[in-house]
Amino acid sequence: MELTGSKFEGELQNGRMEGHARFTFPEGSSVFEGEMKDGMFHGDGTLHFPDGGKYVAKWDHGRVVEGRYIFKDGLVWERAGWDYCLGDDRRFYSERVGGIRPAGESLQTNTGVLPPIPQGCFDTGAGYYDPNSSFLYSYTGVQQRKPEKDEIDWITKHCRIQR
Template sequence: MAFAHSPFDSEVQNGRVEGKGKYTFPDGHVYIGDFKDGQFHGEGTIHFTSGGKYEARWAAGLAVAGTYTFKDGLKYEMDGWDYCTESDRRFYSERVNGFRPGEPQLSNDPAGPPTIPVGTYDVGDGFYDPKDGVVHAYEGGDSVRVPEEQEKEWIVT
């Protein structure tokens, strides 16, 4: 059973989300996994709209242990992190696939960085246009979000 007009798509027992299910956050990120007494509990993964994911073991809504994996497959490691260091500036795709002959790779995406309009700033989840103060999607230019003033200042400096 799912709640009517709810971000949950899950089993419900005694008015609480229980068992396997799905929760969609207001920003579009999605948790798929176990619930107990209305909270993330057990094994579950948050899938981020950017393409990354956080796979974790949850207890009463808190992540007890987990692993973040970036969109390109790179797993984040708290200890011994050796990606993008002073001694090795290669992109992850170059570490996995080697260097391609020809033009240099300018982003971690072997297809190249997204094309953004002149006068805007690439912020990772879209491009920021200082004219309207909004982050837009790379494809289509739809509004993605409005950054807070502190982030706007950081983007343009």
């Protein structure tokens, strides 16, 4: 696994990952914990993502048979019956659970905490746009990509600017 940057903790049979295991993807981007067979996810297992979300599923030779995604805040996504953030209902999950706050105390994020961004930059919800460099950055300041003109227009029209 040294060549790929991934890490495996578990049993090997005939040189293949087998049984209960913990598999960490390169650079710790995600972690799988669960059953493996013949080097593939097989049986019950959970993929943990860096943002705190996780995908809990039943696997069959590397393919999902059934599963659900659970966001960091506990919101559960399932293919059937999903009605969150559809149509005119744009409430945050915490507002659905705990109710909408009084006027003047409205949430701008699900947690109520705004991520810190540099002055003059726009909060995109997944990072920020810096009009001086014309690049999108993660909230940790890592440069991501240069957006197209129509995306820049939308960001500067709709996103919160740090003054």
